Amino acid sequence: MRSKQIDPTQWVKKYSDYLFNFTITRVNDREVAQDLISETFLAGLKSMKNFKGEATERTWLISILKRKIIDHYRKTNSKKGKAEVHINYRDEDGEGDWMEERVADPFDKTAEDAIENEELGEAIYNCLDKLPERQAEIFKLKTIDGQETETICNAYNITASNLWVIIHRARTAMVECMEKNWLQ
16 A cells, blocks of 8 residues: 655655656646646645545646646637737827727637648658657657656666657657658
8 A cells, every 4th residue: 555645845856857748748838837837736735635645646746737737728728719909090080099809719720720630640650650660669658648657668678768768769750750741
């Protein structure tokens, strides 16, 4: 049975890098990622009494972080379609005023966007198929399936540093392939 004790004094040292890597791949903005991690630690401190010890500290913090990321996107998406442009104009008397005008929602998806996303998905999987088999498997497990580093390392009998070298090489190869085959 796991201990129900958690040690928030060690969270930054033990988990901040992992939480940052987890977050940055989902929000793609360093400042937002850092804010979400801070909010996660704060929420963890506030709800320490709810920690039942049924999962590891890191897993518990990740579950809090996932909710924070979802909340971030809910908040962002609730602002969709509300963008306004303020235009300064002068009427016949030469008096100036502001006019509010709605602008198109940049997040509004069209059929063209859907086709482009489908093509992008195909390009990604075509590039994955060009990676060495083991490298592709490990890359998929870590970046697409979100498997834990320890699980992958045990399955492939590799160290964590070796895993990150494989991931780095796969990402580099994927970027080169996508630049050739997608961004033409």
